[in-house]
Amino acid sequence: xxxxxxxxxxxxxxxxxxxxxxxxxxxxxxxxxxxxxxxxxxxxxxxxxxxxxxxxxxxxxxxxxxxxxxxxxxxxxxxxxxxxxxxxxxxxxxxxxxxxxxxxxxxxxxxxxxxxxxxxxxxxxxxxxxxxxxxxxxxxxxxxxxxxxxxxxxxxxxxxxxxxxxxxxxxxxxxxxxxxxxxxxxxxxxxxxxxxxxxxxxxxxxxxxxxxxxxxxxxxxxxxxxxxxxxxxxxxxxxxxxxxxxxxxxxxxxxxxxxxxxxxxxxxxxxxxxxxxxxxxxxxxxxxxxxxxxxxxxxxxxxxxxxxxxxxxxxxxxxxxxxxxxxxxxxxxxxxxxxxxxxxxxxxxxxxxxxxxxxxxxxxxxxxxxxxxxxxxxxxxxxxxxxxxxxxxxxxxxxxxxxxxxxxxxxxxxxxxxxxxxxxxxxxxxxxxxxxxxxxxxxxxxxxxxxxxxxxxxxxxxxxxxxxxxxxxxxxxxxxxxxxxxxxxxxxxxxxxxxxxxxxxxxxxxxxxxxxxxxxxxxxxxxxxxxxxxxxxxxxxxxxxxxxxxxxxxxxxxxxxxxxxxxxxxxxxxxxxxxxxxxxxxxxxxxxxxxxxxxxxxxxxxxxxxxxxxxxxxxxxxxxxxxxxxxxxxxxxxxxxxxxxxxxxxxxxxxxxxxxxxxxxxxxxxxxxxxxxxxxxxxxxxxxxxxxxxxxxxxxxxxxxxxxxxxxxxxxxxxxxxxxxxxxxxxxxxxxxxxxxxxxxxxxxxxxxxxxxxxxxxxxxxxxxxxxxxxxxxxxxxxxxxxxxxxxxxxxxxxxxxxxxxxxxxxxxxxxxxxxxxxxxxxxxxxxxxxxxxxxxxxxxxxxxxxxxxxxxxxxxxxxxxxxxxxxxxxxxxxxxxxxxxxxxxxxxxxxxxxxxxxxxxxxxxxxxxxxxxxxxxxxxxxxxxxxxxxxxxxxxxxxxxxxxxxxxxxx
Numbered sequence: 001x002x003x004x005x006x007x008x009x010x011x012x013x014x015x016x017x018x019x020x021x022x023x024x025x026x027x028x029x030x031x032x033x034x035x036x037x038x039x040x041x042x043x044x045x046x047x048x049x050x051x052x053x054x055x056x057x058x059x060x061x062x063x064x065x066x067x068x069x070x071x072x073x074x075x076x077x078x079x080x081x082x083x084x085x086x087x088x089x090x091x092x093x094x095x096x097x098x099x100x101x102x103x104x105x106x107x108x109x110x111x112x113x114x115x116x117x118x119x120x121x122x123x124x125x126x127x128x129x130x131x132x133x134x135x136x137x138x139x140x141x142x143x144x145x146x147x148x149x150x151x152x153x154x155x156x157x158x159x160x161x162x163x164x165x166x167x168x169x170x171x172x173x174x175x176x177x178x179x180x181x182x183x184x185x186x187x188x189x190x191x192x193x194x195x196x197x198x199x200x201x202x203x204x205x206x207x208x209x210x211x212x213x214x215x216x217x218x219x220x221x222x223x224x225x226x227x228x229x230x231x232x233x234x235x236x237x238x239x240x241x242x243x244x245x246x247x248x249x250x251x252x253x254x255x256x257x258x259x260x261x262x263x264x265x266x267x268x269x270x271x272x273x274x275x276x277x278x279x280x281x282x283x284x285x286x287x288x289x290x291x292x293x294x295x296x297x298x299x300x301x302x303x304x305x306x307x308x309x310x311x312x313x314x315x316x317x318x319x320x321x322x323x324x325x326x327x328x329x330x331x332x333x334x335x336x337x338x339x340x341x342x343x344x345x346x347x348x349x350x351x352x353x354x355x356x357x358x359x360x361x362x363x364x365x366x367x368x369x370x371x372x373x374x375x376x377x378x379x380x381x382x383x384x385x386x387x388x389x390x391x392x393x394x395x396x397x398x399x400x401x402x403x404x405x406x407x408x409x410x411x412x413x414x415x416x417x418x419x420x421x422x423x424x425x426x427x428x429x430x431x432x433x434x435x436x437x438x439x440x441x442x443x444x445x446x447x448x449x450x451x452x453x454x455x456x457x458x459x460x461x462x463x464x465x466x467x468x469x470x471x472x473x474x475x476x477x478x479x480x481x482x483x484x485x486x487x488x489x490x491x492x493x494x495x496x497x498x499x500x501x502x503x504x505x506x507x508x509x510x511x512x513x514x515x516x517x518x519x520x521x522x523x524x525x526x527x528x529x530x531x532x533x534x535x536x537x538x539x540x541x542x543x544x545x546x547x548x549x550x551x552x553x554x555x556x557x558x559x560x561x562x563x564x565x566x567x568x569x570x571x572x573x574x575x576x577x578x579x580x581x582x583x584x585x586x587x588x589x590x591x592x593x594x595x596x597x598x599x600x601x602x603x604x605x606x607x608x609x610x611x612x613x614x615x616x617x618x619x620x621x622x623x624x625x626x627x628x629x630x631x632x633x634x635x636x637x638x639x640x641x642x643x644x645x646x647x648x649x650x651x652x653x654x655x656x657x658x659x660x661x662x663x664x665x666x667x668x669x670x671x672x673x674x675x676x677x678x679x680x681x682x683x684x685x686x687x688x689x690x691x692x693x694x695x696x697x698x699x700x701x702x703x704x705x706x707x708x709x710x711x712x713x714x715x716x717x718x719x720x721x722x723x724x725x726x727x728x729x730x731x732x733x734x735x736x737x738x739x740x741x742x743x744x745x746x747x748x749x750x751x752x753x754x755x756x757x758x759x760x761x762x763x764x765x766x767x768x769x770x771x772x773x774x775x776x777x778x779x780x781x782x783x784x785x786x787x788x789x790x791x792x793x794x795x796x797x798x799x800x801x802x803x804x805x806x807x808x809x810x811x812x813x814x815x816x817x818x819x820x821x822x823x824x825x826x827x828x829x830x831x832x833x834x835x836x837x838x839x840x841x842x843x844x845x846x847x848x849x850x851x852x853x854x855x856x857x858x859x860x861x862x863x864x865x866x867x868x869x870x871x872x873x874x875x876x877x878x879x880x881x882x883x884x885x886x887x888x889x890x891x892x893x894x895x896x897x898x899x900x901x902x903x904x905x906x907x908x909x910x911x912x913x914x915x916x917x918x919x920x921x922x923x924x925x926x927x928x929x930x931x932x933x934x935x936x937x938x939x940x941x942x943x944x945x946x947x948x949x950x951x952x953x954x955x956x
Contacts (some may be wrong), residue, residue, distance in 0.1 A: 003092050004760075006209065011540070011933060020846070025033065032587060032829040037083065037189025037190070037191065038082065038083050038084070038086075038088070038187070038189065038191060039080060039082055039083055039088055039185070039187065039190050039191075039193065039646070040056060040080075040082075040083055041061035041062060041078065041080055041081075041185060041193050041195060041196070041408065042056040042057075042061065042062055042079050042083045042579075043060065043063065043064055043076050043077065043078060044060070044076070044077040044079055044163070044579075044690065045062045045076065045077070045080070045289055045577075045578035045579045045581070045582050046074075046075035046076055046077055046165065046167070046471075046537055046538065046541065046578065047471045047472045047474075047475045047541060047578025047579075047581055047582070048077075048411045048471060048472070048577065048578035048579060049139070049142070049471055049534075050077055050116075050140060050161060050163040051131055051132040051133055051134075051161065051472065052115065052118050052138055052140070052160045052161055052162075052232055053132055053133045053136075053159075053160075053161065054079065054081075054133060054161045055081075055132035055133070055161070056079065056081075057084040057524070060723050062156025063195060063196040063198065063644075064076045064078070064166060064183070064195060064196070064197040064198065065198050065199075065200075066168060066197075066199045066200070067199075067200045067202070067585065067589055068168065068170045068199060068200070068201055068202070068587040068589075069170070069202055069205060069544070069548065069592075069903060070170050070171065070172050070173070070174050070176075070201060070202075070203075070204065070205040070206070070587060071170065071171075071172040071199075071205050071206040071208070072169075072170055072204040072206050072209075072544050073167050073169045073170075073261075073537075073540060073541075073544070074167065074170075074199070074541075075165060075166060075167035075168070075537055076166050076540070077116075077163045077164065077165055077166070078093065078163065078164045078166055078183060078185070078195060079161050079162070079163050079164075079184060079325075079506075080156055080162050080163075080164065081156070081160065081263075082156060082157075082159070082160070083190075084158060084192070085159060086189070087155050087156060087157045087158050088156040088160050088187045088188075088189065088190050088249070089153075089155050089186050089187060089188035089189045090153040090155070090186075090187060090188030090189075091153055091154050091155065091156055091162070091186070091188075092153050092185075092186045092187075092760060093113055093115075093164050093180075093183060093184070093185050093186075094113070094183070094184050094186075095108060095113045095181065095183050095184075095197075095754045096109045096181040096182045096183070096184075096197075096897075097111075097181060098111075098168065098179035098180060098181040098197065098199055099175035099179060099180060099181065100175065100177045100178060100179035100180075101175055101178070101202070103177065104174065104175040104177065104843075105190050106168060106170065106171070106174065106199070107428075109171070110168060110169045110171065111166070111167070111168050112164050112165070112166075112167045112169075113164060113165070113167075113183070114140070114143035114144060114145070114164065114198075114532070115143070115145065115154060115162065115163075115164055115165075116140035116142070116143055116144075116162070116163045116164065116165055116534060117140065117141065117142040117143070117144050117510060118138050118139070118140050118715050119138065119139055119140070119141055119142070119510060119511070119514065120137070120138050120511060121137060121511060121513045121514070121530045122138065122139040122141075122467050122468055122512060122513075122514060122515070123137070123468070123515040124137060124468040125459050125464075125466040125468050125469065125471075125515055126459045126460075127458070127459045127460045127461060127462075127464075128460070128469065128470070128576075129466075129468040129658050130468065130469060130470045130576070131468075134695075139425070139467050139468060140163055140421050140534060141467050141516070141534055141535060142509075142510065142522050142531050142532075142624030143165050143531060143532045143533060143534065143535050143537070143851050144531055152331060155313050161480075162690045165534065165537065166183060166197075166631065167537065168199055169647060170199075170214070171381045172205055174201050175201070176200065176201050176202055177200075177201060177205040178199070178200050178201075179198070179199040179200075179201060180196070180197065180198050180199075180608050180834070181197045181199075182194050182195060182196055182197060183195040183197060186400070190922045193359055193905050195447045195656070197627065202472050202589045202590075202592065202593050203593055203709075204548070204589055204592045204593060206544060206548075207547060208310070209259075209260050209261075209263040209264075209265050209305060209306060209619060210260075210265055210302075210305045210306060210307055210308045211308065212263060212265050212308060212543070212547065213449065213487070213546070213547060213550045213951060214263070214265075214478060214481075214487065214488060214489070214543055214546045214547065214550075215265065215266050215308070215309060215487055215488030215489075216262075216263055216264045216265055216266060216488065216489055216492075216539075216543055217264075217266035217268065217309075217311055217451075217488060217489065217490045218259075218264050218268070218301075218491055218493070218494035218520060219268050219490065219491065219492045219493050219494060220268050220493065220495050221233035221234065221493070221497070222234065222252060222255070222268070222269070222270075222297070222494055222734050222858075223243055223244075223270060223273040223274060223297075223495075224270025224272060224273025224274070224341075224353065225268075225270050225273070225313035225314075227253075227273075227341060228503040229496060229498040229500070229503035230496075231243055231273075231431070231696075232498055232503050232504060233496060233497045233498050233889070234248055234251050234303070235248070235494060236497070236498060236499045236504070236505070236506035236530055236592070237506050237509075237523040237525055238251055238523060238750065239525065240530070242295065244277055247528055249296075249300075249647055250528040251523075251528050251529075252297065252300055252772050253300055253304075253526060253529050254524075254527075254529045254885065255495075255530065256300045256301045256303075256304040256306050256307075257304050257306070258521065258530045258532070259301065259304070259306040260306035261303050261307065262536055262539065262540045262543075263540060263543040263544070264306065264309035264374070264494075265306060266305065266308065266309045266310075266311050266488070267298070267301050267306070267307050267309070267310050267311065268311055268313065269294075269297060269298060269310050269311070269312060270312060270313045271294055271310075271312050271362060272312075272315070272331075272332060272341065273341065274293045274294035274297050274342065275289055275290065275291070275293075275294060275332060276293075276332065276339050276340075276498075277290075277293045278291065278292045278293050278294075279339045280519070281334045281337055281338075281339065285334050286334075287332060287334060287339065287357070289358065289361050289365075289469070291365050293649060294365075295369070298310065298369075298371065301664065304697050307374075307697070308374065309374045309375075309376055309407075310371060310374055310375045310376065311376040311378065311409065312375070312376065312377055313376060313378065314378045314379060314380050314381045314410075315329060315330050315377075315378075315379060315395060316328065316329055316330070316379050316380040316391055316392060316395060317329075317330060317343060317382075318348060318380055318381050318382060318383070318388065321583025324742075326345070326919045327346060327347045327380065327387060327388055327391045328340075328343035328344065328345065328346070328353075329343065329344050329345070329348075329351045329391070329395070330343060331343075331344055331350070331351060331354040331355075331358075332354070332358070333354075337637070346391040346394055346395065347391070347394050349838045350378050352398070355395070355398045355399075356398070356549050356624070357873060359398065359401070359402040359403070360402045362402075363402045363403055367465070371445050371468040372403075373407075374407075374908030375407060375444075376407045376408065376409045377394040377396075377399050377403070377406055377407065377408050377409075377506065378408065378409050378410050378411075378423070379391075379395040379396055379399075379408075380392040380395075380410060381410070381411055382410075382411055382412060382413050382414070383410065383412070383414070383416055383419065384413075384414045384416075386418075386736070387415055387825070389418040389419050390418075392410070392419055393418065393419065393423070394428070394490055396408060396422035396423075397422070400422070400834050402893065403615055406424065407424055407425065408422060408423050408424050408425065408428070409423065409424070409425035409426075409427055409449075409451070410423055411427045411428075411429070411453045411490055411492075412426065412427060412428045412432065413428070413429045413438050413451075413453075413457070414432065415432075415439055417439075418447070420443060422449060422901055423850050424448065424449060424562055424640055425448065425449040425450070425451060425488070425531055426440060426443055426444075426449070426450060426451070427450075427451040427488070427490050428440055428452070428453060428454070429452075429453045429457055429458065430452050430453065430454055430458050430462045430463065430477075430480075430571065431457055431458030431460065431465070431778035432573070433452060433484075434462065434571045434572070437484075437685035437686065437703070438685040438703035438704035438705075439703075439704075441484070441485070441685060441686050441703040441750070441874055442702075442703045442704070442705060444485055444486075444750075445567075445702070445703065445748075445750030447533070447573045449488070450484065450485060450486040450487065450488075451481070451485055451486055451487065451488035451489055451490055452477065452480070452481050452484075452486055452488075452489050452490070453489070453490045453491070453493050454477070454490075454492075455491065455492040455493075455517060456515075456517045458891075460572070462512070462571050462572055462573040462601045463476055463477045463480060463571075463574070464536050465477070465491065465516060465520065465538075465539065465722055466515050466516045466517065467514065467515065467516035468515070468516070469516075469579055470576040470578075471534060471535065471538045471744050472538075472575060472577060472578045472581055473576070474535050474538040474539050474542065474943055475538040475539065475541050475542040475545070475578065475581055475728055476537075476542060476567060476568060476574055476581065476645065477489060477539070477576070478542040478543050478545060478546040479542060479545060479546065479549070479564055479567060479568055479581075480568055480571065480574070480674060481546065482549045483561075483564050483565070483568055483679050483680065484548050484679050484680075484686065485686075491520070492517075493517070493518055493519060493520075494519065494520050494521060495508070495519050495520075495521055495523070497509055497517040497518075497519055497522070497523060497531075500518070501694075509522040509523065513945030517534065520533060520535055520536050520539070521533055521536055524821055535609075539580075541581075541585070541683055545584075545585055547579075548585070548588040548592065549563070549564060549588065550590065551592060552588055552591055553927075555598065556598040556599070557598065557649060557752070557753050558598050558599060558600065558601070558647045558648065558649060558753060559591055559598055559599050559647075560588075560591075561647040561753055561754065561755075562599075562601075562645065562646070562647045563584050563587055563588060563591070564584075565647065565680075565692075565755065566645065567580065567581060567584055567683055568585060568680070569615070569680060569681050569682060570617075570680040570681070570683055571680075573682075573825075583924050588935075590954055597837070600726065600773065600776050601645070601646040601647065601648065601772070601773075602772060602773045602774050602776045602777075603643050603646060603770075603772045603773075603941040604770070604771045604772075604773070604774045605643070605769070605770045605771075606627065606768060606769050606770075607623050607628060607629045607767075607768065608627050609624050610640075611629060613640065613644055614629075614642065614643060614644065615642050615644045615645060615681055615682065615683070615876050616640070616641040616762075617638075617639065617640040617641065617642075617681075617683070617757075618633075618636070618638060618639045618640065618682075619631045619633050619639025619640065619760065620632045620633040620639065621637075621639075621641050624766070627768070628687060628766040628767060629641075629758070629766070629767040629768065629770070630757070630764075630766055630767075630769075630770045631672075631760045631763075631764065631765050632661075632764045633760075633764070634661055634662060634663040634670070634762055634763055634764050635663065635762075636701035636761075636762065637670075637671075637760070637761030637762050637798065638683075638684045638759065638761065639760045639761075640675060640680075640682045640683070640684060640757045640758065641757065641758050642675075642681045642756065642757035642758070643756070643770075643772070644754050646755065646756065646772070646774070647753060647755060648676075648677065648727075648753065648754065648755070648756055648772065649677075649752060649753040650727060650728045650729065650833075651676065651677070651725075651726070651727050651756060651772060651773060651848065652724065652725070652726045652727075652772070652773055652780040652781045652803060653674050653676065653726075653756050653771070653772045653773075654722060654723065654724040654725075654769075654770075654771050655722070655725070655758065655766075655767050655769065655770045655771070656676070656720045656721070656722050656723075656767070656768045656769045657672050657673075657692070657720065657721060657723055657765055657766065657767050658673075658718070658719060658720045658721070658765065658766045659672055659687075659694045659717070659718075659763045659764070659765050660718075660764050660765065660766055661763065661764035662694055662762060662763050662764070663762035664765070665695075665762070666761075666762040667696040668688075668693065668695040668717070669693055669694070669695065669697075669762075670693065670694055670737070670760075670761055670762035670763040671691040671692060671693045671699075671761045671762070671763060672691060672692060672723075672758075672759070672761070672763050672765040672767075673689065673690050673692055673723055673725070673758075673759060674689075674690045674691070674723070674725050674756060674757065674759065675687050675688070675689055675690075675755065675756065675757040675758075676688040676690055676704065676725055676727050676732070676751075676754070676756055677727060677751040677752070677753055677754035677755070677756075678751075678754045678755045678756075678757060679751070679754050679755075680753045680755070681757065682757065684757075684759055685703055685704070686703065686751065686754065687700040687702075687755070688700055688701070688702050688707075688727070688732060688748070688751060689702070689759065690723075690725040690732065691759070691761065692721065692736060694711070694717050694763065695711075695717070696712045696713070696714075696717075696736075697709060697710070697711050697712075698710050698711070698712055698734050698736060698743045699744070700732055700734065700742050700744060700746050702748060702750055702751070703750075707732075707746040707748055708744050708745075708746040709744065710734075710743045710744040711743075712736035712737070712739075712743045714736060714737045714739060715736055715737070716811070717727075720768070721736060721737055722735075722736070722737055722738060723735075723736060724736075724781075724802070724803065726780075726781040728782070728833055728921060729748050729749075729783065729833070730747045730748055730749040731745065731746075732744075732745070732746050732747070732748065733781075735802065736802060737810055738794075738799075738802075738808050738809070738811035739800045739811075740797075740798035740799035740811055740812055741796065741798065744847075756772050757882070758770070772805065774803070776925060776926060777803070777923040777924065777925060778832050778836050778924045778925065778926065779801050779830045779832065779900065779922050779923055780801060780802075780803050780923070781801055781803070781922040782801055782830050782831055782832055782833060783828060783830075783833070784798065784800060784814070784828055784830050784831070785797075785828075785829045785831075786814065786816065786826075786827065786828045786829070787816060787825065787826045787827045787828075788816045788817035788826060789814065789815070789816065789817065790815050790816070790817055790818070790916075793812065794808070794809050794811055794812035795806075795812045795813065795814065795815045796811075796814065797828065797833060797895070798812045799811040799812060799814060799920075800813050800814035800828060800920070800921055800922050801830060801921070801922060802921075803921075804921060805844045805847075805887070805919070805920060805921045805923075806844070806847045806885065806920060806921075807846045807847045807848040807851075807920045810885075812846065812848065812920070813844075813846055813918060813919050813920035813921060814828055814905075814915050814918070814919055815855060815917070815918040816916050816917040816918070817916075818906065818910075818914035818915065818916055819907070819915045819916070820914070820915065821915060822858070822906050822907045822909065822915050823905075823906060824907065824915070825903055825904065825905050826857075826903070826904050826907065826916075826917035827902065827903035827904070828901070828902055828916075828917075828919065828922065829868075829899055829900070829901045830899065830900045830901075830922055830924065831868075831898065831899055832897070832898050832899065832900065832924065833898070834898060835866060835896050835897065835898050836896070836897065836898070836924075836926060837894050837895075837896060837926045838864060838874075838892075838894065838895055838896075838897050838900070838924055838925070838926060839891060839893065839894040839895070839925070839926060840889060840890065840891045840892070840924075840925040840926075841862050841874075841875065841889075841890045841900060841902070841922070841923065841924055841925070842887040842888065842889050842890075842921075842922070842923040842924075842925065843856075843887070843888045843890070843902065843921075843922060844885075844886075844887055844888070844919065844920040844921035844922070844923070845883045845884070845885060845888065845917055845918070845919065845920060846885075846918050846919070846920050848883035849921055851886055851910075852885045853882040853883045853885070854882070854908065854909075854910055854911075854918065855881055855907075855908060855910065855916045855917060855918025855919075856877075856880070856882060856908060856918065856919070857880065857904030857905070857906065857907055857908065857917050858879060858880055858904075858906040858907065858908055859877065859878045859879070859880070859904065859905045859906035860876075860877055860880065860902060860903060860904045860905065860906075861873050861875065861876045861877075861902075861903050861905070862874050862875040862876075862890055862892075862900065862901070862902055863900075863903065864895055864897035864899065864900055865897060865898065865899040865901070866896065866897055866898055867898070868898070868899050871901060872895070874890075874892040874893075875890040875892055877889075877890075878906075882908065887923075894926070900924050901917070902922060904917040
């Protein structure tokens with residue numbers, strides 16, 4: 001067992017938000033102030049389900065507190081329930097304007113107040129569903145008319161809870177500050193109640209929907225694609241609305257407005273279907289393409305500021321699984337003088353001739369309108385056989401002939417490497433992504449854009465937006481996409497308002513049996529408009545959260561990742577609480593306006609206090625009675641455990657490990673080590689696997705691909721070995737034992753930040769003395785240059801920045817060359833590789849027994865530089881007495897610098913009379929000794945109570 005190193009400052013998992021990461025959850029009073037005696041009123045998160053049989057929790061808030069950026073919509077639910085078995089009659093709910101600082105206001109035109117509709121016949125989907133408290137299949141989803149003003153009042157039956165969705169859209173130019181208002185609830189038989197509203201607007205502005213960093217593609221019906229239900233959905237739901245008629249265009253305009261409000265910026269537009277009305281037949285029977293209807297359709301979304309990208313439905317039609325029919329290609333044909341869509345054989349002469357005409361015509365028209373770079377082509381939906389991808393590759397080859405820099409995208413539920421070269425974007429269904437994470441992450445690392453996709457699957461523990469699933473799953477899907485490096489999300493479908501078994505039959509979207517897969521919204525037939533749903537609003541909130549995460553990641557990438565990881569561990573382990581997501585949303589806003597730097601999370605653990613601060617994934621993890629951290633399962637690989645509440649970009653991690661047993665199938669090829677920069681805290685399909693095999697081989701893997709391997713000659717099986725991994729920018733290196741020289745170095749830029757975890761593969765392992773950037777030492781592992789050096793007998797320049805503060809046989813530190821006079825200058829420079837805030841340098845003298853303190857300079861300076869050319873002295877010492885083995889701390893006012901130089905101008909001698917400058921270790925620090933400790937802080941907002949919440953609370 002190795003010598004147990006006592007941490008200089010033991011880290012805990014508590015991370016405050018304000019100044020550190022104190023989560024300031026604003027709690028409202030529980031007492032039902034201003035409520036009438038005949039009804040009960042409480043608030044719920046807009047991402048938490050309220051059922052007709054829901055009862056208020058004892059701690060349920062009774063006022064609304066919202067936190068928003070400018071240009072953002074924020075919402076809550078107001079739950080109203082009779083206090084007795086008697087119904088509430090003539091219920092009206094009305095909202096006031098919100099007033100804020102210096103007379104600023106948010107008018108009622110920016111406030112929506114809608115009643116939720118209780119659907120009686122919801123299909124409860126398999127998997128992790130949220131069931132009504134009293135059972136049954138009744139769920140609220142659609143948001144219908146506002147029961148206030150001129151709208152008819154609504155009755156609430158005895159024993160029934162009725163939720164109302166309250167939302168505020170903050171104008172882009174709104175002044176930051178606190179805004180207050182009220183919501184009045186009046187009844188015909190139980191009096192009135194007042195709900196207080198408080199909205200905090202932050203000095204943060206979201207980008208417009210058509211300038212988003214996230215690509216949201218809700219497939220919606222209008223014209224084309226399957227030429228059955230798609231073209232019938234609108235005409236069967238709205239009166240006198242034939243395709244391309246005036247009322248049909250009214251519905252399309254309403255769809256465009258709804259898309260803008262919900263940040264649905266990828267418009268599902270079948271260019272071939274939209275060509276038909278204006279394409280004519282020439283005198284020789286040839287087609288003459290007309291673009292008027294296509295242009296009107298696209299411009300409808302452009303004018304609403306909803307369109308950022310155009311996504312054409314697939315041009316190849318995929319037969320149903322098990323069908324003997326082959327893939328067919330959609331083309332337009334002159335059929336007896338009428339332009340019709342027909343299906344032909346891919347690669348046939350007719351298909352080749354048609355696409356050789358339509359693709360250049362499409363390219364020329366898109367070029368003329370400035371839409372070419374916004375256009376996504378998709379060949380085939382969910383390809384799964386060789387015939388499928390052969391046909392798709394043919395079409396993409398034809399398309400690339402005319403579009404040399406295309407955007408291409410497909411939805412996949414199977415791994416199709418044969419198509420990878422033709423896809424600039426890959427969109428796997430979430431459950432399939434989980435199964436093939438390494439494959440898709442490799443594509444992403446090689447430049448393919450990654451989206452996620454949901455439809456009728458998955459139906460397990462993964463996120464989906466079925467009505468019977470937790471609303472938080474809908475909101476968190478963009479968060480998950482952000483965590484895995486994705487940039488978009490596709491869902492089928494948005495408004496497929498017809499029976500799949502009979503596309504001519506309109507569905508009753510309120511009372512028919514439904515899962516939520518076919519539609520996210522519902523037709524407001526009388527107004528030629530759209531009824532939103534609780535799910536569409538939750539999805540909007542998630543899309544806004546994605547933008548905030550991206551904004552925060554520009555300046556504080558580690559905090560952004562930490563906030564996301566506090567909600568989502570992996571694709572099946574995440575929070576189901578809307579209130580918890582609301583708290584993290586507020587946290588993002590607080591961190592965006594906090595002018596402080598990104599946080600760093602140094603951590604040291606010798607496991608003497610147990611493993612409560614660790615989050616195990618798979619495997620059998622425990623702390624031994626002798627104090628080491630054990631993983632004893634040898635049956636498989638990929639057993640991980642990670643410190644809670646941490647995230648790292650540039651990182652140095654070290655651990656003492658001993659492999660004590662191996663799976664016989666792999667023998668000494670089995671291994672133990674680290675996951676570095678993994679997207680999910682407990683997976684090993686993202687990030688870098690840095691590990692040591694029981695035969696001394698060191699390797700680095702990324703998403704299952706080997707980036708490099710080498711053999712450590714100093715490894716001894718059955719003994720404790722120090723494994724040290726360093727990742728700076730795109731350079732990763734591995735050290736074994738106390739050798740300051742890396743055994744293996746690779747370069748790769750797939751993962752700039754993420755988690756650090758311990759991991760084993762087919763091995764039983766003892767871990768001890770785990771450290772990750774202890775005390776936030778910015779010199780750890782950084783490049784050094786010296787005036788002179790002696791490299792032998794354990795001395796080496798890199799040994800001065802290898803994290804070992806004492807002189808050991810394999811790592812003595814750095815020594816200059818020997819000289820005969822004390823009066824000469826020797827120096828060592830550490831390149832921190834970026835400008836950092838510095839206020840302390842610790843110098844560790846050599847510590848080998850009687851030689852402790854020898855070689856430490858008598859006169860010396862510490863200098864810093866932003867560029868390696870101009871230097872400023874921050875500390876100077878003369879006649880410095882011979883120190884002991886401990887740190888010699890030199891503090892100074894905070895400076896911004898990249899380089900640290902320690903220069904000795906008068907040296908001390910060794911026992912043989914030679915003069916050297918010798919240091920066991922150099923550390924560079926920011927702030928005082930307490931700079932990285934958790935701290936508490938009062939809320940900057942004194943009007944509400946505050947409490948701490950652990951970011952490492954369980955999220956399963």
